[in-house]
Amino acid sequence: MPPHKQVSMLWLLRYLAAVKGRMALLLLLLLAATACQLVNPQLVQRFIDTAAAKGDMTRLLGLAGIFLLVAVCSQLFTLMLNYLGNDVAWRATNRLRADLLQHCLRLDMRFHNLKTPGVMIERIDGDVTSMSNFFAMFIVQIFGSFVLLGGILGFMFAYHWPIAVAMTVFTVLAIGVMAVVRNLGVASSQAEREASASMYGLIEERLAGIEDVQTGGNVPYVMNRFHRAMRSVFQRGRKAWMLRVVPWNATVIMFTVAVTVVLLMGVRLYVSGELSLGMLYLIFQYTQMLNEPIEQLGNQMQEFQKAKSGLRRSRELLSLQSEVVDGDGSELPPGPLGVEFEQVRFGYSQDKTVLHDISFSLRPGERLGIVGRTGSGKSSISRLLLRLYNLDGGVIRVGGVDTSTLRLDALYRRVGMVTQEVQLFDGTLRDNLTLFDSAVSDETILHTTDRLGLSGWIAGLPHGLDTHLQAGGSSLSAGEAQLFALTRVFLTQPSLVILDEPSSRLDAATEAALQGAVDQLLERCTGIVIAHRLATLERMDTIMVLGEGRILEYGARMDLARDPASHYSALLRADRQEEPA
Structure with missing residues (x-):
């Protein structure tokens, strides 16, 4: 695993390649929405100056109508941007979730013995969700903020360069501060994710052993552990949040100073007659608009820190290699195997x-x-x-x-x-018996289950092989579950079969019925x-x-x-x- 400081967000950007078409549409919508934001203040400026000069009413109504149309279009573009941004983010990060799950399924048992399912759920879903939240608005708010900043400063340089210089200095300082402190909360955010994963692991572990917890009178102990885990999540989360809001607080302070300076300059120029009332409004409005992309950058910097902590943990997980390495492709001989x-x-x-x-x-x-x-x-x-x-x-x-x-x-x-x-999966009885192999016919399944004494149980189900089973095995008795597992092996027609305590959960009568079927199975392997x-x-x-x-x-x-x-x-x-x- 490379050092954390070498982790690049470019690694995650490759997942966006699969949604490049949607990204192109997203960029077009972004440019259209930004154009609407930049045009509307200029329409208001012209309306004010025309009204102040007692201009033609028809022109004023025309400007008002155009303003209303642009405002409606702006809202529509914003709605489409939010929808498409989330769509792009979830499509991309779902691919990462799939890669993480597939990678974990291929890791050896030494790894899985050290990780509880609760911890793995948090690693596969929780960490990626923090990245998804960031990428959902990455293009809309990060890229869009820079486009809007460029448009505002470009117009201001065209209208009045001294004020534009003051606004540019503020913008550069704000972005510079955020760049310097961008990683301030990453380590703390990572510690917060680890505490959250530990808490979920504790919950999963105790719920899995609920019988022992209840019969052993261990509920108070479990609650004590849970409260300590929640305290750790709260304390680490509070520290991470305080460090993540530093960029936002810094920009708020600088924005207050910038607004004060720009307004003082604008008022002085208006009093001296160098600016019209409409132009003063335009300067004020663009200064206020300048805060929006800067604030969005600050907010996204917080999301970036959470996303980067999740990215580190995801890359750390993907960098793990299974000790069990696949072979070079040797084939086994036909028939029973020695x-x-x-x-x-x-x-x-x-x-x-x-x-x-x-x-x-x-x-x-x-x-x-x-x-x-x-x-x-x-x-x-x-x-x-x-x-x-x-x-x-x-x-x-x-x-x-x-x-x-x-x-x-x-x-x-x-x-x-x-x-x-015996593990059951969320699906039909047929899918659970064949492990989702559609090539196995119903006739083969029913013939096998009849030999194992399960035909009566299947006949009693409301929809036979199409009956939906609950994950985990709660819909089967202990004996039925053992016979269920044997049926799975029968259907694969193995050349070597290993039975680990096959009758440990069966009564004497069921065991006797099972033994004949086992003998038939072992005749062929x-x-x-x-x-x-x-x-x-x-x-x-x-x-x-x-x-x-x-x-x-x-x-x-x-x-x-x-x-x-x-x-x-x-x-x-x-x-x-x-x-x-």
């Missing part, structure tokens, strides 16, 4: 190794059952097979191919996994089943017993079950003793 682990070492952190020199070989079509105490490394093996993490040492081969050389999409197409937690309940492993060919990240035992299930000295045999005896009489 698995080889060779001296595999792995840890979620540098100071704690989870797997120690794991080596084993699984033939294509073979079924492996993995057992061990909690924390022995069972689930870590499955996650390494899917390359959710990089190895600390050793090699993993699937189908004889080193997984580090495989394209990730090629690996995921051939390897299926069922975990204990290699299977790895991780289980605490040993009954789940009765149809496995091979058993691996893990302990503290090491292989304690590996061999044919029947041989280990018959050996009274084996770890697996001891587990079977303990399991029988725990069964109710």
Whole structure:
């Protein structure tokens, strides 16, 4: 990540290239609106001078009509500018949101383990919203302000250059001050965004664990944490706001001085007869108009500081690289896939190794059952097979191919996994079962769900496969969710399937019905089943017993079950003793 001071807003301007047509229209509207703003004071000046000279009534009515028409056009142009400015900004920054989300989805699990969903929502949406607010009015107010300033000063130099010089000095000083202090509040604004992200992360984390919070009586503790987080957001926000308003306060002071000087000069010239009453009004009006673009520049300077802090955080996020690098495109062989682990070492952190020199070989079509105490490394093996993490040492081969050389999409197409937690997406039942793959037919879905015992549940839904499901899984029972996850894997027709505690949430009757379907699935592919309940492993060919990240035992299930000295045999005896009489 480059130093913060090297961050350029030009990086974000490239997102505006996709809306260049709308930007061109925006610029035309801006020029038309600015012309209306510059013309109207001159119409009033001519009206005043004509009236003072007792001019023709027809001319006065004509000037009044033109003034009214220009005023209406000015309001219409302003309305169109605001709409189109917001449209351009949101179209451009939505592309940035999409890039941020896509980048985050490609980062490895080490990154996601350190970031809560609440923090990521704030990084992807909250930071970009601050940039969107700035770019919504960037062209209209920043560019438009400079165009208006140039027009005002140009007319004033044509009418009276000494007053124009005074106005120019004020303008240059005001812009110079804002340029000097433009980054004054950027660091504080960034700290404000970080505090806001932490607060959202706290809210998301506590709501996700609402059962533990309520049953453990931890509501007062959570509220205390929340109040502290809000205090941090308030304190950092107050500091950031105070620093961001410095440019605006500076311009207000300078504008007061400039107006005083220009009015004194104008009144003196009017008294001496060098200026007409209409021209004095024009000078006064242009001086007042001069404040508008300067004030807009000051306001946008505040938005710029917030936008730049969001830009820094977005670029920081996009600069992160996944530790898991895509392979060079090796393909897996057809049919069931063999698995080889060779001296595999792995840890979620540098100071704690989870797997120690794991080596084993699984033939294509073979079924492996993995057992061990909690924390022995069972689930870590499955996650390494899917390359959710990089190895600390050793090699993993699937189908004889080193997984580090495989394209990730090629690996995921051939390897299926069922975990204990099932995620539902906001969509129809069909979309959730196929993961939005429209190529899977309804007949295939219904045939698969019938084999898994879900046909009765689907028939009871109001719209069958077209029933809309709620995100998160609240519309499914624990058993239905497990069967739901198995259906997803069935539909992908994998060559290697990993079942992580597939029956942990099922009652005995449902588990028995499920086992037949699992057997059918494993007939066509290699299977790895991780289980605490040993009954789940009765149809496995091979058993691996893990302990503290090491292989304690590996061999044919029947041989280990018959050996009274084996770890697996001891587990079977303990399991029988725990069964109710």
